[in-house]
Amino acid sequence: xxxxxxxxxxxxxxxxxxxxxxxxxxxxxxxxxxxxxxxxxxxxxxxxxxxxxxxxxxxxxxxxxxxxxxxxxxxxxxxxxxxxxxxxxxxxxxxxxxxxxxxxxxxxxxxxxxxxxxxxxxxxxxxxxxxxxxxxxxxxxxxxxxxxxxxxxxxxxxxxxxxxxxxxxxxxxxxxxxxxxxxx
Numbered sequence: 283x284x285x286x287x288x289x290x291x292x293x294x295x296x297x298x299x300x301x302x303x304x305x306x307x308x309x310x311x312x313x314x315x316x317x318x319x320x321x322x323x324x325x326x327x328x329x330x331x332x333x334x335x336x337x338x339x340x341x342x343x344x345x346x347x348x349x350x351x352x353x354x355x356x357x358x359x360x361x362x363x364x365x366x367x368x369x370x371x372x373x374x375x376x377x378x379x380x381x382x383x384x385x386x387x388x389x390x391x392x393x394x395x396x397x398x399x400x401x402x403x404x405x406x407x408x409x410x411x412x413x414x415x416x417x418x419x420x421x422x423x424x425x426x427x428x429x430x431x432x433x434x435x436x437x438x439x440x441x442x443x444x445x446x447x448x449x450x451x452x453x454x455x456x457x458x459x460x461x462x463x464x465x466x
Contacts (some may be wrong), residue, residue: 288334295332295341298397304328304404310353310363316344319404324349324414326407328400341396344369347407349414355442365434368417372400411443 286294296317300306304317309327318327330343346369353366408414417430430436 286339288332288339291334291339291341292330292332294393295330295397298394299328299330299401302397302401304401309348309367310357317404319409321409323351323410324408326404326409328404341393342371342373343400344371345400345403345407346370347414349411349439351446352439352442355445356438359438361438365438368414368430368432368435372403 296306296315299317303319305320306315307318307325307327309316309329312329314329316327316329318325325348326346327348328343328345330341332339332341332343334340346367348367350366353363356365357363408417418436
């Protein structure tokens with residue numbers, strides 16, 4: 283079985299993610315684009331990592347959440363805005379490695395199914411501050427159990443929340459410019 287050239291495969295993945303109403307965004311401090319669900323408080327995103335292997339194209343990547351207002355606050359304090367993200371690599375989830383996420387020219391329907399799984403997981407990520415806070419006490423899914431296991435995130439998160447409440451900053455700024463019909 284012959285696989286697609288990796289550049290064509292990446293374009294195909296991008297087209298399919300956009301077709302499912304994920305907006306293409308550049309996360310602060312990252313080189314490659316991510317695809318997110320529009321939200322007012324929390325950016326739920328997937329950053330694809332598509333690569334070519336001798337047996338076919340493999341699509342992996344990172345699912346995560348980012349709190350942009352928290353990222354801006356961290357940057358204003360001279361800290362990395364990346365600390366405002368909770369992420370996990372999807373190869374940690376059984377549903378993304380069984381069946382394998384390898385796509386060849388003859389196997390494009392498998393890509394469609396696989397993209398649907400990614401979008402479904404992205405939609406299941408925390409969408410607001412309340413759900414983010416709940417991550418501390420409740421595990422989040424099979425592969426994402428460690429999503430909340432990021433001490434650097436929580437170190438200043440509570441301080442930011444208290445500061446943001448006093449200043450009225452919570453939830454004011456949109457995160458993705460394009461909204462899907464579902465999120466309107």
